[in-house]
Structure formats: C-alpha cells, structure tokens
Amino acid sequence: MSTPSTTGSPQAGSPHAAISPPSPWVARFAPLVRAGGPVLDLACGSGRHLRLFRSRNHPVVGLDRDLRGVADLSGAAGVELVEADLENGAPVPLLRDRRFAAIVVTNYLHRPLFPAILDALEPGGLLLYETFALGNARFGRPASPAFLLRSGELLEMARGRLQVVAYEHGEVASPKAAVVQRLCAVKDLEAGSGLDGDPEPRPLPG
Numbered sequence: 182m183s184t185p186s187t188t189g190s191p192q193a194g195s196p197h198a199a200i201s202p203p204s205p206w207v208a209r210f211a212p213l214v215r216a217g218g219p220v221l222d223l224a225c226g227s228g229r230h231l232r233l234f235r236s237r238n239h240p241v242v243g244l245d246r247d248l249r250g251v252a253d254l255s256g257a258a259g260v261e262l263v264e265a266d267l268e269n270g271a272p273v274p275l276l277r278d279r280r281f282a283a284i285v286v287t288n289y290l291h292r293p294l295f296p297a298i299l300d301a302l303e304p305g306g307l308l309l310y311e312t313f314a315l316g317n318a319r320f321g322r323p324a325s326p327a328f329l330l331r332s333g334e335l336l337e338m339a340r341g342r343l344q345v346v347a348y349e350h351g352e353v354a355s356p357k358a359a360v361v362q363r364l365c366a367v368k369d370l371e372a373g374s375g376l377d378g379d380p381e382p383r384p385l386p387g
Contacts, residue, residue: 200250201356203233204287206311210347210365211237211283212386214307218282221275223298224267224289226250235259239282244275267291276301283307290328295338302368308343309365310335314350316360335364344369344380 207230214220220234225243228251234241235257242261243251254260263275268291276294280303290312302308315331318324332350339345343366350362373381 200227200232201229203229204311206349206363206365207285207287207309208233209386210307210309213346213365213367213383214239214283215305218303218306219279220283220285221279221281221301223284223286223294226288228254230285230287231260234283234285242275242279242281244273267294273297281306283309285309287311288313290330299338299342299368302343304368306368307365308339308368311361311363314360314362316352320358320360329360330362335362339364339366342370343367344383346383347385 211233214234214237216238218239219242220230220239221242221244222228222230222234223244225231225245228243231241231243231251231254240259240261242263243254244263244265244267245251246264246266248255248262248264251262255262265273265275267273270293273294276297277300279301281301282303283306284298284302286298286309288311298308313323313329314334315326315329317329323329336345336348345364345366347365348363352358352360367383370380372378
C-alpha cells in the first residue's frame with residue numbers, strides 16, 4: 182500500500198506513479214470543504230481526488246464499478262471503496278443513505294444521477310463537477326452528446342438547489358485540448374445578513 186504525497190498524487194517510482202495529478206479546478210476549491218468532512222469521489226477511476234482529499238485529512242469514499250485503479254488504497258485508514266454500477270437504473274444506496282461534505286465528479290456524466298448527487302450533499306456541502314461539453318468532438322473522445330454537457334447545463338442542475346461559487350465553460354489546452362464545463366457550488370441558499378435574500382458569499386481561493 183502506497184502513501185499519498187502531499188499533492189495527492191502517488192510517490193514517484195511507486196506502482197501508481199502514472200496516475201494523473203488532481204484537477205486544478207478541484208484542487209483550487211478543496212479548501213472550501215468542511216475540515217474533516219467526508220468526501221465522495223464519484224466514478225473515482227484511479228483515485229486522484231481520493232488521494233488529494235486524503236492528504237488533506239478528510240475521510241474519503243471512492244465509488245466506481247471498477248476499483249482496480251484504487252486497489253492500492255484498499256484497507257487504508259480513512260478510505261472506503263464501494264463497487265457499484267452507477268448506470269443500471271438501480272438506486273445507489275451510498276447516495277441515498279449518506280451525506281457528504283463534498284462530492285467530486287470529473288470526466289464523468291450520467292444525467293439521471295444529478296438529483297441523487299444533490300441529495301447526498303450535507304447542508305453546506307460542496308459539489309465540484311468538471312467534465313466534457315458539446316464541441317469536444319472536434320478534439321476526440323468523448324464525442325457523443327450523451328456524454329457531453331450542454332451550455333449552462335451544470336448551472337441548470339444547481340439552480341434553486343445550490344449556491345454557485347464558480348463556473349467555467351470553454352476550450353482548454355491542458356492536460357489535452359478539450360471543451361469542458363466546471364462548477365463549484367455549495368448547498369446553502371440561506372439568506373445572509375443584509376444581502377436582500379441572497380446567500381452569504383463564500384471565499385474564493387487564489
């Protein structure tokens with residue numbers, strides 16, 4: 182079992198050294214997650230964000246239908262790995278029965294899960310979502326509209342349920358050319374003091 186580095190990536194020379202580094206979007210807003218709060222990495226893949234939040238002293242849960250990419254984390258302190266098919270139409274007990282301080286979703290899209298993801302956030306919980314959007318076909322896969330967000334789709338998902346902290350949509354060159362959409366939003370719409378009914382703004386990390 183390898184120990185995650187302070188960046189959340191495996192140590193150089195380890196069997197998992199080829200794992201991609203955490204998304205800069207996720208890393209930027211990670212400090213907004215409640216200290217010590219549980220974090221769910223949905224469709225966790227190789228666990229790059231499990232490793233990031235574990236390095237920040239959060240208990241972490243990795244959910245995927247294939248957990249081979251995080252096999253080195255099996256049995257590690259503060260790590261829970263759950264194998265489940267997210268797309269077979271059956272309810273996902275983890276999303277139904279648990280609440281998380283943050284849910285991270287990157288490079289994955291299955292629209293029927295949107296309501297369950299929002300319900301699984303605790304009050305004040307943070308949603309960090311980043312995946313491909315329409316227009317990405319010019320750069321390669323994914324190319325099917327089934328796997329590409331429409332303009333403003335993450336904003337529509339959050340509307341009336343979450344306070345949007347940050348949102349981006351456009352072309353990027355790194356780590357590869359792509360069209361992406363990104364959202365950071367918090368489950369808190371309670372009116373702040375003197376804000377005419379708007380929620381209290383969250384600090385924007387540098």
